[in-house]
Amino acid sequence: MIWDRDPEEASKYLKAVHEVQLLTENLGGLHLDIEDREHDVLLSRAYSILQMAMARLEEEFIHLLIQYQQPVEPDRMSFRSSEEDSVDDYSFSSFDEEQVEGRIHGDSSRGSEEFVIDLVHSCAIFDLKRIAEMMFLANYDKECCQAYISLRKDALDECLSVLRMEKLSIEDVLKMDWTTLNCKIKRWNRMIKVFIRVYLVSERRLSDLIFGDLSQSVRDSCFVETSKSSILQLLNFGEAVAIGSMQPEKLFRILDMYESLADLIMDIEALFPEEYGACILLDCHEVLLRLGEYLKGTLNELKNAIRTNTSNIPLVGGGIHPLTKYVMNYIRVLVDYNEILNTLLEDQDRKNQCSPSEDGGRSSCLNSSPMSDYLKDATSILESSLETKSMLYKEDSLQYFFKMNNVCYMVCKVRDSELRIFLGDDWIREHKRKFRQHAMSYERASWNHVLSFLxxxxxxxxxxxxxxxxxxxxxxxxxxxxxxxxxxxxxxxxxxxxxxxxxxxxxxxxxxxxxxxxxxxxxxxxxxxxxxxxxxxxxxxxxxxxxxxxxxxxxxxxxxxxxxx
Incomplete structure (x- = not known):
């Protein structure tokens, strides 16, 4: 290849091609009054030489893009994480005390997810730019763009493969068991940030560098066509997840999906100009909307699951029922997402007017927010379920004992966590009174008979x-x-x-x-x-x-x- 040899030879070749291009342009611009066979032959010959030169430049362009393409190195960006190897399933049995204490809501800080890398070695950029300009000058812009788009699409596909984001149909996703899907969603949450904030930003930069002196529309269209299929692949996964079955154990992982995509919307809007990327922007907002609808439906499903949780066997010893542990620890994690959930719940709950308070209104606002209303509903449904479960005990004393234990557990979980902000001190006082009343009723039912002999x-x-x-x-x-x-x-x-x-x-x-x-x-x-x-x-x-x-x-x-x- 010419560009593998002496740079001076490459410059001479470009100069010669430019001369052929000028000759062709000049010959084509001549307006002869009579048919000139010699002129036609010369013009045809010039076009043929120019076509061969453009084909050769296209080969050189492709060769340079391939030869100097930089390998994908996800480890440099800390993409792989020990978190990915330990996947929470958020199932009924997973909300033990120790596990909840160690469960941290992943933040959306940018950190290692945001920097620009060289997708093609910088030493090749100048030559790629010169070739592109020459091809555009000779009206071979379509061939140049097609070659670029084809190669860079393949490069982004390879990037997704290295990042372990395989192509999956909606049917593939819907057939997955939760353990497998959970792992893939967790990877998607980390990977989409890296892909957009590092690889697509870098891809945009590469397009600007190579086609920088050409029109803005060229840079935009090349980037959009290059990246469209890869970003749609990611969005298709999100859409497939959003149409799956609504189960409480899926909520937190999909909340992370929603948060990740919502956090990236501004990045995506900055990358994709509306003129060329309108369909991508529309798809992003549509997937975000569907994930939001899924989350609202799953929140309702959680309340239904609490309400319909049935058991014919009383818990031995009147201790804390597994449902109580699950629900209280579940909603403890839920409050970490209060900003998102308040937004999602606002359109189906009342819009609250918050009165000022000593802390500037924050506690009052949270205590009367859609999230607060939801949590109060959930705990109320739990109490009703516990009341029903207490009836499984034959002894009145054990019924009261069971309710005392479980309401006390609820109070402790609220008092010692951010749930207190949402449920409020009045809720805590009311439920303290409840479990103390249950304790008094237990004492009467258990000990009045014993004391009657004295x-x-x-x-x-x-x-x-x-x-x-x-x-x-x-x-x-x-x-x-x-x-x-x-x-x-x-x-x-x-x-x-x-x-x-x-x-x-x-x-x-x-x-x-x-x-x-x-x-x-x-x-x-x-x-x-x-x-x-x-x-x-x-x-x-x-x-x-x-x-x-x-x-x-x-x-x-x-x-x-x-x-x-």
Whole structure:
């Protein structure tokens, strides 16, 4: 190839081609009055030479583009990430405490995703530019542009392949299992930023460098035709995802898709001029709209999933139901996307008028935003579902215990996270009151029966100054049996929240120990000298206090023998 040899030879060749071009132009511009056969032959010969020269220049142009094309190096831009190897599935079982704590909403900062690279080595740009100008001068602009577009389209296709973005039909995407699709969406979210902010920006720069002294329309049309198929390939994937089934576990990954594309809209608008790139801009906005509709539908699907979550088996021990954990940890992650979700929900919820507050209105605004309304709806539906699930327990005490645990869990999740900003302090106060009311109802249902044996009523014989020993024996004995039964059952129950567990133990201890001390102090002496006294007065207050510390640990225990001092 000429440009592989001496640069001076390439310059001479271009000069010679230019002379042929000028000769052809001059011959073609002559207007002879009579037919001149010699002129026609000369003109035909000049055109033939020019055509051969243009074909040779096209070959040289293609050769230079290929020879000096720079390899795609995604590792330089930190495209590969350890995050890509650990894919969250956001399924019902994935929202454990530790996993949620470590789940960070990916930001849209530009960082390594935004810089210009040389797609073709800089040493070849001058020669490519000279060849392009010569071909345009000779009216071979179409051939030059077609050669450029064809090669650069292939280069961008190769770039997508290296970035591991394969071509997928809508059917391919719809048939994928969620684990596979989840991984591909995560890669798409990272890759589209790199592709647009690095490769397409660099592709635009290359077009400007080579066709820079030609018209703006040439630069624009070459770039648009070069990049159109690759950007549409990316958008087609987004469209395919947006028409898939709406499932809550997909929401966060597709929120990332929406955020990525929304963040890139201005970049895309800057790259693609409206005259040539209108269809691309329209497709971008259409895919963004469809993703938004998908997200709104999935948010509604989440509420339906909470509402229709059914189970015929009560949770052992009355602890935190998996649905409660899932929903509360799910919405904790949801608030990281509050700006997007407020925008999406605004057209189907009321537009809120925010009153000023001490923090400039921020808390008040968030507390009455579409996002806030949605979260209140979701937690309300969860409470209704928990109420239904509590009815699976036969014992009233365990029904209240279960609701106490779950509402307390909800309060803690709201109080200790940004959910507090959206649900507000009034919500927290109201639900604190609820779980405390459930705790009081539990205490009455569990312990009123036990404490009923420590009442004075019915102990004294009519007309006697001494209590009935038989009745006292029965009372102490029945108290022992009732206490031991509660102990046996409720050591298997569990309160995960340490503070709630401690508070409830203290409350029970105050009631039980005070009543037992009073009853024992008042009547134990009447059983002095009674045969097998320890059979009736089995426990001292300290023994009961120690027993009460075993409650709610989720480990069933049985009191076989009286505790001795």
């Amino acid at each position: 009442k004075d009523e019915g102990i004294w014989n009519p007309g006697s100054s001494t209590p009935s020993k038989t009745t006292l024996k029965e009372r102490f004995q029945n108290f022992n049996l009732a206490f031991e039964e509660v102990y046996r059952v409720q050591t298997a129950w569990i309160i995960p929240d340490v503070q709630l567990r401690e508070d409830l133990r203290i409350s029970i201890s105050l009631k039980v120990l005070q009543a037992y001390r009073t009853f024992m102090g008042r009547y134990s002496s009447y059983l002095d000298g009674v045969r097998q006294r320890d059979k009736y007065i089995k426990y001292y207050p300290d023994d009961l206090e120690s027993c009460l510390l075993d409650l709610f640990e989720g480990s069933p225990k049985v009191l076989h023998y009286p505790r001795r001092r």
